[in-house]
Each structure stands twice: as structure tokens, then as C-alpha cells.
Amino acid sequence: MVLAVRGLCKRFGGIDAVADVSFEVAAGEMLALIGPNGAGKTTCFNMLDGQLKPDSGRILLGSVDTTGMTPRRIWRAGVGRTFQITETYASMTVRENVQMVLLSHRRRLMSFRHRAADLYAAEAMELLERVGMADQAERGCGVLAYGDLKRVELAMALASRPRLLLMDEPTAGMAPGERAALMQLVADIVRERNAAALFTEHDMDVVFAYATRIVVLDRGRLIASGPPKAVRDNPHVQQVYLGAP
Amino acid sequence: MASFGFWEPIIIFSLLNLIFTAGLYITALSGQLSMATAAFGGIGGYVSAVLTTNFDWPFLPAIAAAALAGAVLGGLLAALTIRMRDFILKLTTLAFGEAMAVIAFNIPYLGGANGFSGIPLYTTMTDIVIAALLAIYIAWRFDGSRLGFASRAVRDDPLAASANGVSIRQTRIITFMLGSAIICAGGALAAHYVLLVTPSQMGFYYSLNYIIFLLFGGLQVLWGPLLASVLLTAAPEVLRFTSEYRLILYGLIIVMVVLWRPDGLLTRKKGEGSALNPLGPRAPDPLT
Numbered sequence: 237m238v239l240a241v242r243g244l245c246k247r248f249g250g251i252d253a254v255a256d257v258s259f260e261v262a263a264g265e266m267l268a269l270i271g272p273n274g275a276g277k278t279t280c281f282n283m284l285d286g287q288l289k290p291d292s293g294r295i296l297l298g299s300v301d302t303t304g305m306t307p308r309r310i311w312r313a314g315v316g317r318t319f320q321i322t323e324t325y326a327s328m329t330v331r332e333n334v335q336m337v338l339l340s341h342r343r344r345l346m347s348f349r350h351r352a353a354d355l356y357a358a359e360a361m362e363l364l365e366r367v368g369m370a371d372q373a374e375r376g377c378g379v380l381a382y383g384d385l386k387r388v389e390l391a392m393a394l395a396s397r398p399r400l401l402l403m404d405e406p407t408a409g410m411a412p413g414e415r416a417a418l419m420q421l422v423a424d425i426v427r428e429r430n431a432a433a434l435f436t437e438h439d440m441d442v443v444f445a446y447a448t449r450i451v452v453l454d455r456g457r458l459i460a461s462g463p464p465k466a467v468r469d470n471p472h473v474q475q476v477y478l479g480a481p
Numbered sequence: 482m483a484s485f486g487f488w489e490p491i492i493i494f495s496l497l498n499l500i501f502t503a504g505l506y507i508t509a510l511s512g513q514l515s516m517a518t519a520a521f522g523g524i525g526g527y528v529s530a531v532l533t534t535n536f537d538w539p540f541l542p543a544i545a546a547a548a549l550a551g552a553v554l555g556g557l558l559a560a561l562t563i564r565m566r567d568f569i570l571k572l573t574t575l576a577f578g579e580a581m582a583v584i585a586f587n588i589p590y591l592g593g594a595n596g597f598s599g600i601p602l603y604t605t606m607t608d609i610v611i612a613a614l615l616a617i618y619i620a621w622r623f624d625g626s627r628l629g630f631a632s633r634a635v636r637d638d639p640l641a642a643s644a645n646g647v648s649i650r651q652t653r654i655i656t657f658m659l660g661s662a663i664i665c666a667g668g669a670l671a672a673h674y675v676l677l678v679t680p681s682q683m684g685f686y687y688s689l690n691y692i693i694f695l696l697f698g699g700l701q702v703l704w705g706p707l708l709a710s711v712l713l714t715a716a717p718e719v720l721r722f723t724s725e726y727r728l729i730l731y732g733l734i735i736v737m738v739v740l741w742r743p744d745g746l747l748t749r750k751k752g753e754g755s756a757l758n759p760l761g762p763r764a765p766d767p768l769t
Binding site (some may be wrong): 307308311312317319323324325326327328332336337339340341344345347348349350351352354355392396442450462479 | 494622623625626628629630632633634636637638640641642643644645646647648651655701747
């Protein structure tokens with residue numbers, strides 16, 4: 237088991253943003269977290285990556301209890317993250333962006349010695365090759381097209397060799413063709429590395445094409461989970477989110 | 482070293498400003514554009530002046546003490562402003578600089594408004610050249626080092642940097658300490674050349690010069706601000722033959738560079754200048 241979430245709760249004022257949510261993610265899985273706006277998907281994500289502390293419940297990453305840890309420690313424990321709005325370093329080149337993460341992951345960042353641009357260059361190029369960005373390695377991140385930035389961000393997330401990839405709306409703002417290509421890439425990488433991905437997504441075509449399992453939230457509560465077909469046929473899910481077929 | 486006559490003070494002040502600018506460049510690399518450069522320079526000057534004049538310290542240890550004072554105060558200021566960004570951060574460094582000037586003004590031991598005088602003349606042309614080369618070397622090494630990478634990451638995107646395991650606190654404190662140490666050492670060298678340290682030279686009006694050097698030269702590569710500091714320090718002197726028009730010409734040069742090279746004199750990549758602009762991508766011009 238890569239990730240186990242048990243009885244996770246978070247209240248904002250009098251509102252249960254996330255109430256008693258439990259699910260698990262196994263190695264090799266692509267788990268989609270879906271639900272209407274305000275269902276608690278982002279709150280859930282922010283607790284998993286450490287930006288929010290849960291009120292109760294536990295988060296287990298493999299055998300490590302990461303509940304309430306800081307984002308940095310959770311990242312070191314093996315959780316890679318991509319953001320809904322891409323977060324890269326605009327003044328650095330594509331290759332330097334990936335090198336930055338490789339250096340940070342190996343705790344080799346706080347040093348004055350050596351030229352950083354020479355360190356882990358080959359490894360950074362390998363990762364960029366994998367996401368199809370090797371030919372643009374020397375370009376500045378600030379000039380890239382949005383779809384390309386998403387690939388760079390994925391390479392950066394992979395640089396820390398995560399066991400779990402957390403992706404908040406990985407295909408938001410992309411053209412339909414790009415969406416399929418990016419999700420296929422993620423699916424291939426997850427399989428290759430025997431890792432797991434947990435993603436939120438509003439595009440149901442993407443969800444049903446690439447998720448191996450789906451968890452549905454509504455008003456903070458888990459209302460259904462299972463393989464895509466079972467979730468699609470669930471009357472409750474159809475009623476609150478998917479609409480009647 | 483040989484005498485340079487008319488050129489000697491111009492060369493010395495150009496190189497002193499280059500040292501200050503190198504320090505400011507390092508501080509700014511992690512996204513903290515300090516508005517207190519002149520204040521740190523003044524602090525370095527006071528420390529070294531007092532130690533040599535009143536306590537008979539030799540020159541080198543006095544410079545080292547000035548640099549140490551800069552590192553400590555720079556580190557404290559960075560720790561104080563760790564949660565601040567952008568405008569508030571700049572205003573706080575500005576207030577810090579002004580406060581330091583007022584404090585110096587009110588300490589009779591430091592000479593008050595008249596400043597601290599009677600400082601021994603130590604700084605020679607050779608010292609300045611060696612110090613400038615050292616400052617360039619340190620800034621250059623820092624720029625390309627892993628800490629330099631971490632600094633740029635923190636400046637470009639603090640959220641992503643912390644998600645990638647970079648400590649914003651450590652990075653910002655280290656850059657501010659190193660930058661301020663260099664500036665204070667430069668201030669000490671200046672004090673032993675000018676032979677006077679006054680509170681008025683610590684104010685924002687003087688700090689602004691270094692920000693002009695930084696923006697004029699461009700924040701993308703170290704060589705831009707360094708070149709700008711030398712060019713712009715020398716420009717008013719070289720233009721002296723135009724008498725009262727020289728300041729107008731100085732302003733004109735700055736305006737022309739801002740118009741033609743908005744990202745600064747030197748940029749990192751041809752054609753991708755503005756996208757690599759560390760001050761953030763510019764919004765598209767609605768008129769074009």
C-alpha cells in the first residue's frame with residue numbers, strides 16, 4: 237500500500253470540509269478524486285501534502301505516518317506534487333529547473349562549492365527526455381507554452397523519485413489532444429516505476445480513460461469508490477455529480 | 482601602484498560602487514531587493530573607523546570586523562522580514578536604513594551629525610583593486626553555486642521552492658548575510674579613503690543609486706549590474722566637460738537604456754530576455 241488515509245477530518249468554522257474520509261492507494265494505481273465544486277478535493281490534497289493539518293484522522297505513506305508533517309518532510313518522504321496552476325522557476329532554464337529539484341532532493345543545495353549547472357545535468361536530461369522536453373532543455377521556463385510547462389513540472393515532480401504523485405487538475409488549461417498525451421505519459425511512468433498517482437480532475441473523459449479507480453466526494457464525505465465502471469453506474473454519483481446517463 | 486592622477490578617485494569610487502553592487506546583487510538574488518545598501522555601507526564605515534581610530538586596530542582585522550557586523554545585522558534583518566514579500570519587504574529595509582542613519586546621528590561618540598572624522602588613510606588603489614576582484618569572485622561563485630540556484634528558486638516561486646524542499650528561511654538569511662558582509666567591508670574601505678563617515682550618507686537617497694545600478698545593468702546576470710556600477714559612477718565625471726549639462730546627459734543615458742533594453746544592459750539569453758525577467762513577466766502592452 238503506497239498511501240492509506242484513515243478517518244480524515246477538517247473543519248473550517250462550522251463547515252465539515254472533509255469528514256471522515258478513508259481510502260487507500262496501491263502501487264501502480266491511478267486514483268482519481270472527483271466530486272462537485274466544494275466537495276473537499278483540494279482540502280484533502282492540501283492535507284496530504286502538508287499545507288493543512290488535519291483535525292483528526294491519519295495519513296500513512298507506506299509505513300510512515302505523515303499526519304501533520306511539514307510539506308518539506310512529506311516531500312522527502314516520497315510525495316511529488318504538481319499544481320493546478322503550474323509552478324516553475326521562470327528565470328531559470330528548463331534543465332536548471334530539474335537540476336534544482338535533483339540537488340534539493342539529495343540535500344546538496346546549501347553549498348557554495350561547485351558550479352550547480354554542472355551537477356546532475358545528465359540525470360536532468362534523462363528526465364526531460366522521458367517527458368519529451370529534452371529538445372527545449374536550454375530554453376527559459378518563462379517562454380514555454382503552457383502544455384510544455386506542465387511537462388517540465390512533471391519532470392520536476394519525478395526528480396525526487398516519489399512513490400506517490402499528487403496532481404491537482406493536471407490537465408487544466410490544456411487542449412484535448414495534449415490532455416490525453418500528458419495523462420498517458422503519467423500512466424506509463426506510474427507503471428514503469430511501480431509508483432502511484434492520485435489526481436483530481438474535472439474532465440470526465442480523462443478520468444474514465446486513465447483512472448484505475450475512482451473516489452467520489454460530496455460535501456466532504458466519501459460517497460462512492462471503486463473501478464470506473466462501478467462508479468459510473470452508481471445512482472448516487474449520477475445524482476450528485478455525473479448527471480443521469 | 483602607479484598614480485592615475487585625475488582618474489584615480491574616479492577609478493576608486495567606481496570600484497567601491499562595484500563592491501556595493503556585488504553585495505546588493507547577492508541579497509537581491511533570493512528576492513530581497515534591499516533599500517538599505519548605503520546604511521550597511523555606513524555601518525561598515527563606522528565599525529572600522531572606530532576600531533582603527535579609537536582602539537588602534539590594524540586595517541585588515543577592522544575590515545573583517547565590519548564584514549562580521551554586516552553579516553550579523555543582515556542576518557537579523559532577514560530573519561525579521563522572513564514572512565514579508567515585495568513592497569512590504571522593500572519598505573522595511575528602507576525603514577531599517579533610515580533608522581540606522583538616525584541612530585548614528587544621535588550617538589555623540591560617533592560624532593553626531595558631523596560624522597566620525599580623524600580616520601587614518603589606509604585604503605590604497607591596490608587595496609581597492611584586490612577587494613573588487615575578491616567581491617567579483619565571491620559574487621560570481623555564489624551566482625553559479627547551488628545556493629545561487631536555491632536563491633533564484635526562492636525568488637521566482639516561493640511556493641514551488643518550499644514544495645521542492647528548499648528552505649526559504651535559510652536561503653534568504655544566508656543571501657542577506659553574505660550580501661551585507663560584502664557591503665559593510667566595502668563601506669570600511671570607503672571610510673579609510675574618504676576619511677569621514679556621516680549619517681547623511683546612509684540615507685535612502687544614496688541607497689537608490691545602487692538600485693539604479695542593479696536595474697540599469699539587469700538582474701539576470703551578475704556582469705550587468707557590475708558593469709553598470711562602473712559606467713554610471715564614471716559617467717558624470719567623464720561628462721564633466723559638458724559642465725552643467727552632465728547630469729542631464731546622465732539622466733538621458735539611463736532613460737535610453739530603459740527604453741531600448743528594458744531588461745537591463747546585459748541579459749541572459751538572446752530574444753528570451755523579458756521572459757527571464759526576475760521581476761516577473763511583464764503584462765502584454767495593451768497598445769500593441
